[in-house]
Amino acid sequence: MVEMKLVKCVVIVVFSWFMVDWSYAAFTPVDNYLIACGSAQNVSLQGRVFISDSKQSSFVLKSQENTVIASSNSSVPSPIFQSVRIFHAPASYKFEIHQKGRHWIRLYFYPISDSGHNLRSASVTVVTDDYVLLNNFTFKKYKGSFLFKEYSVNVTSNTLGLTFIPSNNSVAFVNGVEVVSVPDDLIPNQAASLSHMGPSSGLSVLAFETVYRVNMGGPLLTPQNDTLGRTWENDKKYLHVNSSAQAVTVNPSMIKYPVAVTPEIAPNWVYATAEHMENADVANTNFNITWVFPVDPNFVYFVRVHFCDIVSKVLNTLVFNVYLNSDSALPSFELSSITGNLAVPYYKDFISNSSTDSNTLSVSVGPDPVAEVTDAMLNGLEIMKISNGVKSLDGFSSAEKLFPKASLKKGKLGIVIGVIVGTSFVIVLIALCYCCSVVCRSKATHQSHPWLPLSLYGNSQTITKGSMTSEKSGTASYVSLTSSNLGRIFMFQEIMDATNKFDENSLLGVGGFGRVYKGMLEDGTYVAVKRGNTRSEQGIAEFRTEIEMLSKLRHRHLVSLIGYCDERSEMILVYEYMANGPLRSHLYGTTLPSLSWKQRLEICIGAAKGLHYLHTGAAQSIIHRDVKTTNILLDENFVAKVADFGLSKAGPAIDQTHVSTAVKGSFGYLDPEYFRRQQLTEKSDVYSFGVVLMEILCTRPALNPVLPREQVNIAEWAMSWQKKGMLDQIMDHNLVGKVNSASLKKFGETAEKCLEEYGVDRPTMGDVLWNLEYALQLEVTSLALSEPEDNSTNHIPGIPSTPLEPFDNSVSMVDGVNSGTDEDAEDSATSTVFSQLVNPHGR
Incomplete structure (x- = not known):
């Protein structure tokens, strides 16, 4: 049934290209570089012509040593992959920018087998003048046969440099490059932040990487079907439950774009198809359609959801809820009351992160309990990674660190300005240090924790250093275990010393709550230090729950909480170190x-x-x-x-x-x-x-x-x-x-x-x-x-020489603490049947 609907979709797409082709010529990019790298001739791809990078015009290839390879293999996945340019040293493409602002940067990689180099093992780094796009990428660790990357970068100068850097004594290579200008308002400056872990404003100056662009309920859309040359894939493989959604399609000519939404936001074929509930009469209104997307938990994401009510017959009947992860993004969302009509496109932008420690980002739609019609729908979805604090979209190394020459152009003028600014900074810093020391002394007598309710500490209403008994003068404090038993309270400086100031070389992993580092206390004990993100409301709840739960639980097969730190509005948990990790x-x-x-x-x-x-x-x-x-x-x-x-x-x-x-x-x-x-x-x-x-x-x-x-x-x-x-x-x-x-x-x-x-x-x-x-x-x-063969069973590991006690599912507890040792009780809890397994022919 689904296949028939998709076939119908494709037929309508082909027919509609002739009917609405005019709509795809609405935007003409001022800068439009389509480069076939290493090719001796131009290459046609999806209705566009990529020119050879040897025919240099308004872009320049600066390379000391490079190789051009034309593939003789006719089985390449796309014409753009028939040639490749290989770099033995850092090399740059320099593009003249005629219109400053947002530009697509699209990169094509395919390790041609007959290139004379083992390109599958090549380690490639790509940087712009300011941003790291790709860092030490290699096909050896990649499951696909080719790689396509799309980035959105705000270009503020008259030129754009794109540098390819060989890593790990290897070569770098690229098959195709696009640099194309796009409307500046495609990426807004603000978006609703659900996770409170990323920027909700200032987006216009950041770089983005397209991670997913999905056409719900519709076919694959190629650059020929999109005014901005984008690709939209079908959503089926991301559905959490395949049977939960049903595709619906209308003629794209029915889509009525309002003034605020243009085909540059999304083509009409995105709005003319949708997924809605497979069974609209489901009795359980908690039912959701959910799509799940694996993401890198180290980054924050820009999420755009596209809606167009092509399901309803009349206005004001379809009311549903939209969720990102477990956060409510659009509660009781009624589309036609916003658009004023059916089949009118609408979109909404959000900032989110991956779900708690799962490395996925999920999007769900479900019916509102009070709605007349039990249904929900979604037309399209875009998920874009946002550059981090070091201006990277891949890891935590800056462009200057990976390629210092990228910053030389800031040269001598920067030195003069730096001296002036530096002198002023030192004066200001001295004044700030004096003010901070005064403030710290005033706070030392009464520490408060505005983000953590003090009920966590028991019946006390306040907590001060005077209420703690210090077991190590000046370095660590302990809440009296007779009243709260919450474990050791670490000073922040102690955590800094244990982790060498949160050295990245000590990083053990990253989760939804925060980053985990290996640390060593002054007595030589190794610990795992989990540093939470204080801007996350969910992180605060986790922090409280973790302390409350683990302070009451002790068991051989539960990771022990040693203590925590809540100084300087930090949320830090200290656990026993698990040498072999997850x-x-x-x-x-x-x-x-x-x-x-x-x-x-x-x-x-x-x-x-x-x-x-x-x-x-x-x-x-x-x-x-x-x-x-x-x-x-x-x-x-x-x-x-x-x-x-x-x-x-x-x-x-x-x-x-x-x-x-x-x-x-x-x-x-x-x-x-x-x-x-x-x-x-x-x-x-x-x-x-x-x-x-x-x-x-x-x-x-x-x-x-x-x-x-x-x-x-x-x-x-x-x-x-x-x-x-x-x-x-x-x-x-x-x-x-x-x-x-x-x-x-x-x-x-x-x-x-x-x-x-x-x-x-x-x-x-x-x-x-x-x-x-x-x-x-x-x-x-x-x-x-x-x-x-041996008549004795004593040599068999794990087989007791005497019958074991019958298994008991209960464990006695008094005030949350075992009356005996839990692990001993459970380790010995094995049925007497095991003693008869020594002879497999027994019983």
């Missing part, structure tokens, strides 16, 4: 050695013990709500510990079955029942853990949009193989032939039960733990039997 890094994406099947089972068991403790170890259970492989950390002995409790939630009371709460977590791991009903239970963690089990077995991400549709979601894909009894066909190739079949079968059955659609059909974490222990014993026994 589990995910040992599965894929790095060169670390592969884990054995026994190691993987032991890690699964450790994580299951941590989650089982959360669910049963207190009077009221705790639901983690963000179980995934990046939140399972490994210590130096590969002991697994569950981490990151910023999204954790107290479980339902005894007389309740669930907790009603907004959906939070990471796409790919989210319990579908929780996603649909917004009803959270312990079984939501069980589902997420089932995804983790499959990720451990298959060593691939939970969501991978670049794969074929049926393989995008690991839960759906792996379950289809599990139900065929062929899980061994998709397992990590490093495990093939090294796994006991009975152990794998038990593991697969356990994961399948975890991934049941309805929570009531899923096992408890205690049951999951029991089954994983069983799978481990099957594996250990098979390993032992492969060794020389």
Whole structure:
């Protein structure tokens, strides 16, 4: 059905090109450089002509040493890739700019195989006069066969320099370059900031990189169909649930552009197609259509959503909600009341970041509960990365650092100005230091935390240095553990010393809450320091939750919180250091050695013990709500510990079955029942853990949009193989032939039960733990039997010489602290059936 609609769409597109072709000639760029690099002749591509860079006119190639290669391979993916220019040293294209302002910079890369160089291993860096566009890119770490990049840069001088720098003793290369002027108002100066982690104004001077440009419900649109030469892809591979949306299409001639929106904002084919709810009569008004996009969590994003009501028959009936991640972007949004008519384009801009520690950005639309019509829709979407503080769109190195010659033009005049400004700065700095010292002395007697409610500290209404007992004079303070037991309070200077002033070389990772650094305390203890972003409201909530949760929890399989720092409006958490980092890094994406099947089972068991403790170890259970492989950390002995409790939630009371709460977590791991009903239970963690089990077995991400549709979601894909009894066909190739079949079968059955659609059909974490222990014993026994026969069982690791006590799902707690040692209680909790597995023919 979907395919038929797309075919219909394409037919209408072809027909409409003849009907509305005039609309695509509305904008004529003043600067329009289309360069075929290394080519001896001009190249035609999608209705445009790229000229050879050897025919220099108003642009100049400055290169000391370069090579021109014309490909003899006719199978290149596009005519622009038939030639390449290779640089052995830094080289620049210089373009004359006739109209200052916004320009597209588009780059084409394809590693021609018969170039005489191993271009797949080439490491390429590209910078403009001010911005880093690409930093150490190599096809060796890239899954695609070619690379197309589009940037939007505000050019303020009469020339634009584009420099290609070989990195790591390699060469640089490029196949095609575009520098094209665009309307200045295409990127506004302001946008609504939802995450409070990025700029809401001043956007007009920043650089952008197009990450996604999507035509909902419609076909691929090429530069021939767009007045600004843009490409719009279809949305299907980004849908979280394929069956949640239905495409709708109208004749593009029906689109009525208002004065405020032109085809330069988006072509009429974007507004003439849309995705809306597959079942508009769905009873659950919490139902959403959601698109999920992997993004770099180190950057903030400009998000533009496009709407045009081509679904409604009459005005003022379609009311729906729009969300970015879990933030409400457009509540009770009624389009026709804004546009005054149907089929009138409208768009809205936002600033957002990736969802909490998931490296994705999600966009959702869903019906408003009070609406007459239960429906929601979206026509188009653009997601653009915003340059960071060092003017980079790839990493944290500035253009001056990567290519110092780029800043030489500021030369002698800059030196003179610098001396004058520097002298003035020193005078001002001395005055400021004096003022700061006075202010600091006045604040030293009464510290306040405007962003953190003081109820966190117990019953006290204020907190001062006088109320703390210092265990290390002048360096660190401790809240009295008899009243609050919140752990050690670190001074900010102590954190600075431990991390060498947050040295980037000590960076362990980046999450939604902030950056994590390796640190060393004065006593030589290694710690992990998570520095939050104080501008994030969600970060504040995570900070509070993490301290409150972990101050009450102590377990061998939970990462321990050592203390925190809230000085100078910082949000810093200090944890025990986990030497082997996140589990995910040992599965894929790095060169670390592969884990054995026994190691993987032991890690699964450790994580299951941590989650089982959360669910049963207190009077009221705790639901983690963000179980995934990046939140399972490994210590130096590969002991697994569950981490990151910023999204954790107290479980339902005894007389309740669930907790009603907004959906939070990471796409790919989210319990579908929780996603649909917004009803959270312990079984939501069980589902997420089932995804983790499959990720451990298959060593691939939970969501991978670049794969074929049926393989995008690991839960759906792996379950289809599990139900065929062929899980061994998709397992990590490093495990093939090294796994006991009975152990794998038990593991697969356990994961399948975890991934049941309805929570009531899923096992408890205690049951999951029991089954994983069983799978481990099957594996250990098979390993032992492969060794020389021995009448004694004492040589078999993990098999006790005496029968074990029956498994007990309960753990006694008194005031949030174990009456015994939790890990001892759970580690010994294994059924007596395991003692009979020494002889696999027994019973």
